[in-house]
Amino acid sequence: xxxxxxQISVLAYVVVDPQAWLDHxxxxxxxxxxxxxxxxxxxxxxxxxxxxxxxxxxxxRAERDAxxxx
Numbered sequence: 001x002x003x004x005x006x007q008i009s010v011l012a013y014v015v016v017d018p019q020a021w022l023d024h025x026x027x028x029x030x031x032x033x034x035x036x037x038x039x040x041x042x043x044x045x046x047x048x049x050x051x052x053x054x055x056x057x058x059x060x061r062a063e064r065d066a067x068x069x070x
């Protein structure tokens with residue numbers, strides 16, 4: 001299953017690896033339910049992402065974790 005650029009961008013704000021997140025959801029729940037979880041997660045975080053990405057110090061989740069030494 002492929003993610004759109006928008007889905008990747010929104011998910012990258014809240015998870016370290018968007019594709020790995022989706023792959024795990026497909027493995028655990030199957031394609032149909034994973035698509036529902038994907039839509040819910042993107043919908044939940046889209047507004048926050050759209051606000052955050054406008055800031056000069058915007059970082060993805062992976063970048064924030066790396067900066068914190070995780």
